[in-house]
Amino acid sequence: LPAHFEIIYITHEPKHFLSMTDRELQLKAIHLRRKTLEAIFGAGAGHTGGGLSCLDILNVLYNRILNVSPENFSSPTRDRYVQSKGHSVEALYAVLADRGFFPESELKTICHYKSYFVGHPTRHIPGIEMNTGALGHGLPICIGMALAGKMDSAPYRVFTLLGDGELAEGSNWEAALAASHYKLDNLIAIIDHNTLQITGHTRDVMSNKPLDEKWRAFGWAVKVVNGHDYAQLTDVLSKPVEIGKPTCIIANTIKGRGVSFMENVAKWHHGVPSDAELKQALAELFAAEAKLKEVA
Amino acid sequence: MSAPVPSMFTPAAKAMAEKLALKMGRANLDEFAATLEELAKVDPNIVAVTSDSRGSGKLAPFGKALPKQIVEVGIAEQNLVGITAGLAACGKKSFGVSPACFLTARSLEQIKNDVCYSDVPAVLVGISAGLSYGALGTTHHSLHDLAALRAIHNISIIVPADNFETREAIRFAATAKKPVFVRFGKAAMFNLHKSETKFETGKAIQLRDGNDVAFIATGETVVHALLAAGKLAEQGLNCRVISMHTVKPLDAEIILRAGRECRAVVTVEEHMVHGGLGEACAAVLMNAGAHPLFKIVGIPDEDTVTGAQPDIFRHYGISMEGLSELALKMIK
Numbered sequence: 040l041p042a043h044f045e046i047i048y049i050t051h052e053p054k055h056f057l058s059m060t061d062r063e064l065q066l067k068a069i070h071l072r073r074k075t076l077e078a079i080f081g082a083g084a085g086h087t088g089g090g091l092s093c094l095d096i097l098n099v100l101y102n103r104i105l106n107v108s109p110e111n112f113s114s115p116t117r118d119r120y121v122q123s124k125g126h127s128v129e130a131l132y133a134v135l136a137d138r139g140f141f142p143e144s145e146l147k148t149i150c151h152y153k154s155y156f157v158g159h160p161t162r163h164i165p166g167i168e169m170n171t172g173a174l175g176h177g178l179p180i181c182i183g184m185a186l187a188g189k190m191d192s193a194p195y196r197v198f199t200l201l202g203d204g205e206l207a208e209g210s211n212w213e214a215a216l217a218a219s220h221y222k223l224d225n226l227i228a229i230i231d232h233n234t235l236q237i238t239g240h241t242r243d244v245m246s247n248k249p250l251d252e253k254w255r256a257f258g259w260a261v262k263v264v265n266g267h268d269y270a271q272l273t274d275v276l277s278k279p280v281e282i283g284k285p286t287c288i289i290a291n292t293i294k295g296r297g298v299s300f301m302e303n304v305a306k307w308h309h310g311v312p313s314d315a316e317l318k319q320a321l322a323e324l325f326a327a328e329a330k331l332k333e334v335a
Numbered sequence: 336m337s338a339p340v341p342s343m344f345t346p347a348a349k350a351m352a353e354k355l356a357l358k359m360g361r362a363n364l365d366e367f368a369a370t371l372e373e374l375a376k377v378d379p380n381i382v383a384v385t386s387d388s389r390g391s392g393k394l395a396p397f398g399k400a401l402p403k404q405i406v407e408v409g410i411a412e413q414n415l416v417g418i419t420a421g422l423a424a425c426g427k428k429s430f431g432v433s434p435a436c437f438l439t440a441r442s443l444e445q446i447k448n449d450v451c452y453s454d455v456p457a458v459l460v461g462i463s464a465g466l467s468y469g470a471l472g473t474t475h476h477s478l479h480d481l482a483a484l485r486a487i488h489n490i491s492i493i494v495p496a497d498n499f500e501t502r503e504a505i506r507f508a509a510t511a512k513k514p515v516f517v518r519f520g521k522a523a524m525f526n527l528h529k530s531e532t533k534f535e536t537g538k539a540i541q542l543r544d545g546n547d548v549a550f551i552a553t554g555e556t557v558v559h560a561l562l563a564a565g566k567l568a569e570q571g572l573n574c575r576v577i578s579m580h581t582v583k584p585l586d587a588e589i590i591l592r593a594g595r596e597c598r599a600v601v602t603v604e605e606h607m608v609h610g611g612l613g614e615a616c617a618a619v620l621m622n623a624g625a626h627p628l629f630k631i632v633g634i635p636d637e638d639t640v641t642g643a644q645p646d647i648f649r650h651y652g653i654s655m656e657g658l659s660e661l662a663l664k665m666i667k
Binding site for chain 1: 382403406408409411413414416417418419420421422423424425426427429444445448449452453454455
């Protein structure tokens with residue numbers, strides 16, 4: 040630890056502001072998946088597979104973990120979330136609309152002429168912290184944010200979501216060094232480990248194995264979880280895994296999760312559903328919703 | 336035998352500087368470091384970010400005096416810009432300080448997206464800019480940075496000519512609400528300005544009036560234009576000298592006035608002739624229908640000649656002698 044940071048290093052206990060049950064979150068996830076698919080269909084473009092794979096993570100973050108709301112978004116002590124895998128923006132827009140940052144009807148304008156809703160996150164949209172979309176940018180930005188928090192002894196935490204294919208960008212590893220060097224235990228990097236990228240399997244395009252050992256070797260506290268399991272996600276996101284270390288959460292996910300014909304199929308990386316495919320996908324999600332309600 | 340260290344100024348140029356009562360100051364790099372430290376002592380929100388560049392950025396005293404306000408990222412310029420942007424997004428007045436050659440090439444995407452597109456008030460300081468590293472070669476030259484950043488929306492580009500302009504540029508940057516890029520070299524600079532001169536970003540400073548040839552120069556080439564104007568005066572020509580310290584936004588008004596009032600316009604820059612000050616001035620003139628005799632002096636599109644910074648300057652005519660000769664040829 041650089042000596043000059045010692046006196047200002049404080050690890051704050053995170054405060055959580057919403058308490059939804061797992062079942063409520065699961066129901067919400069189905070609604071958000073529908074909204075994501077409708078948004079991509081309406082835009083005629085988007086990243087379907089990755090949006091559906093990270094949706095449960097976003098759902099937990101925004102409804103259980105992040106101290107972020109439309110009311111406190113200008114507060115310097117709010118938690119920060121930067122979506123490094125900016126291409127999965129439709130899922131983020133759906134979650135932000137659900138949290139009241141803007142009306143859900145705005146989702147219909149994504150990618151349309153003169154819309155503020157660009158196909159990657161921009162700060163024009165309430166709830167978005169930084170403009171992302173080129174890969175390998177989120178983690179360095181978040182280190183700056185986390186350092187600022189440590190310097191100010193501010194209680195906020197900083198979260199970023201990376202794709203596993205994105206990890207081939209070298210800037211991530213520059214940042215991985217710096218985060219542990221500065222012992223940023225207020226920083227949480229979540230990897231949406233869906234194992235697919237546009238060309239095919241990540242292991243074939245550019246293998247990242249052993250992923251957990253890599254992050255550990257870079258000085259991070261690492262947890263591997265099921266990225267669709269609310270209890271597991273909540274547990275690891277609630278507090279630093281280890282004081283004095285940044286946290287890396289490898290969230291094992293399924294690309295296209297929730298729609299049978301999209302799951303684990305690389306072409307849905309940025310495939311846009313046809314009328315019939317959208318209809319089928321929505322029908323599957325309505326059926327899942329009915330089943331979940333029935334079980335309850 | 337080691338290579339001789341050449342002087343930037345010939346004996347004749349030194350004599351002209353004396354005649355014009357120019358006093359030698361310190362390197363703009365030193366002026367920058369002292370100004371930043373002075374400002375940071377008053378404003379604890381100011382943070383310097385370095386990429387193993389604390390020494391070359393003359394920020395070691397800053398680091399000693401204000402250890403909580405400096406972040407070292409190691410040799411990782413992409414990370415430097417991303418971290419600088421993240422700090423700025425969380426209320427810090429962050430200055431990312433790194434050699435201009437690396438800062439504006441390796442990290443160009445971070446500058447474009449994390450700083451400019453995200454619109455955070457970060458400051459990027461390109462040290463040892465242009466040809467400062469001289470014989471170290473093209474890897475260490477930044478002759479592309481003005482062109483690259485001019486093509487990116489939402490960043491001011493300041494290239495100070497002397498200590499005064501450097502100090503004022505850093506003061507401006509420290510309060511700017513938008514992204515700023517400042518670049519300068521490491522050689523000692525003549526002080527060019529009178530004490531009552533005012534500095535305003537986007538407003539060039541006219542150092543000398545005249546209607547024969549207008550030299551519009553930026554950064555550390557301005558002094559050579561001023562000396563050339565002095566030499567040309569001895570031959571009966573009245574030349575205008577403009578220090579275009581802000582390359583973006585450009586002071587179009589002063590360029591047009593020069594284009595309309597002078598017989599010829601010569602632009603001078605420590606940058607490749609493509610995409611820098613010269614082409615920016617040409618666009619202003621052409622768009623307004625002004626067509627003076629016009630020449631761009633800079634580094635041509637070729638393998639840059641080997642040599643120390645003064646060697647390279649002289650080789651490409653960035654000197655009192657080179658500029659005065661060119662001006663004479665143009666209006667003969």
